[in-house]
Amino acid sequence: MPYAVTHILAAIILVELFRTYFIKDNKKFPRYYILIAAFGGILPDLDWIAVYVLYPFGIDIWKIHPAYTHILLLPLALFFIGILASKLKIKNKELGKKHLHLKTIFFILAATSLLHISLDLIFHNATALFYPFSKATFGLSLDDLIPLELRNFAFATLDGILLLLWLFYRQHQFLWFENY
Numbered sequence: 001m002p003y004a005v006t007h008i009l010a011a012i013i014l015v016e017l018f019r020t021y022f023i024k025d026n027k028k029f030p031r032y033y034i035l036i037a038a039f040g041g042i043l044p045d046l047d048w049i050a051v052y053v054l055y056p057f058g059i060d061i062w063k064i065h066p067a068y069t070h071i072l073l074l075p076l077a078l079f080f081i082g083i084l085a086s087k088l089k090i091k092n093k094e095l096g097k098k099h100l101h102l103k104t105i106f107f108i109l110a111a112t113s114l115l116h117i118s119l120d121l122i123f124h125n126a127t128a129l130f131y132p133f134s135k136a137t138f139g140l141s142l143d144d145l146i147p148l149e150l151r152n153f154a155f156a157t158l159d160g161i162l163l164l165l166w167l168f169y170r171q172h173q174f175l176w177f178e179n180y
Helices: 004-023 032-045 048-057 061-069 073-087 102-123 148-178
Strands: none
Touching: 004 032, 004 102, 004 148, 032 061, 032 102, 073 102
């Protein structure tokens, strides 16, 4: 299963590319949204906090971790909260002086939590997307193609590759802006 760094960097890269190539306006889409995307990228794994609290009481991690936060209900709920925020009178309100909109925050959290779940579906085989309605699990199990001895190394390498790609991309942006 991908590490937290992969989830964070994938969310950052996705939102950064969306911001650069589709929005193209720093005032409409400030960089603070990228920080929110990083949080959304690990949002489905925040149940690990409960694991640290409940482990001393003998509760197994795998009874807690994927069951409640790795289901489609999480991004769907965040998406509908975003729609609700856009329909309410607060839709034109900006949060603080940073030009952040509540609806955009929830849409970003929905998209990046869905990205997290999608990455887990690609690499893992036991994601119950429709829990508690169905316990059927889905996944491509690409991590099974990696020898067991190399899995930790492979996912650490993926973290490093994503970090380098993001750093090269950011450096390219800085060099491009220096020429103008």
